[in-house]
Amino acid sequence: MTFILGLTGGIGSGKSAASHWFETQGITVVDADIVAREIVAKGQSALQQIHAAFGDWVLLDNGELNRRALREHIFKYPEARKTLESITHPAIRESIIQQLQAATSPYVILVSPLLFETNQHELTDHTLLIDASIDLQIQRAAMRDHQSIEQIEQIIQSQMPREQKRRLADDIVLNDGHLDHLYSHLRPLHEAYLKR
Secondary structure, X not given: OOEEEEEEOOOOOOHHHXXXXXXXXXXXXXXXXXXXXXXXXOOOHHHHHHHHHHOHHHEOOOXXXXXXXXXXXXXXXXXXHHHHHHHHHHXXXXXXXXXXXXXXXXXXXXEOOOOXXXXXXXXXXXXXXXXXXXXXXXXXXXXXXXXXXXXXXXXXXXXXXXXXXXXXXXXXXXXXOOHHHHHXXXXXXXXXXXXX
């Protein structure tokens, strides 16, 4: 059985930079955000179920998911989020399991911003939190995503509190914003994970 590492962190914490570093070391990375996009692609059954649940407005003219309209809808109507998650979460989980099982690297990483919130940590043997101060998270996400500070704060509010994630994680790397610092913390962890 391959050792599975769960990698998580809030918006703007640097988990993408960390997962990219692991990829450069030859480690397979399964990204829950990418899987979440794949399962709602045109022709996928999850998209058909979303269409059936919400109506024609969730589709663009080309038949693809209207992400912006859906995102705005679930922000306005929290019960709609539950409906959406009841469709997407099982499909995401199934696809993640398939991809983790197909990995051939010495160990495999599941990257997920909602690792603990969606119980995806149950699919892993060990967890690593990339942590950053909330000020840094907001600063980075604002630069990267061209979202308002208010939108980013809403996303942070909707995610599990930082302290709770810190309590749940097996390993924690504080990402203060310098990539070489981040990599120097990841290297010994990588060596330890290889031994597992």
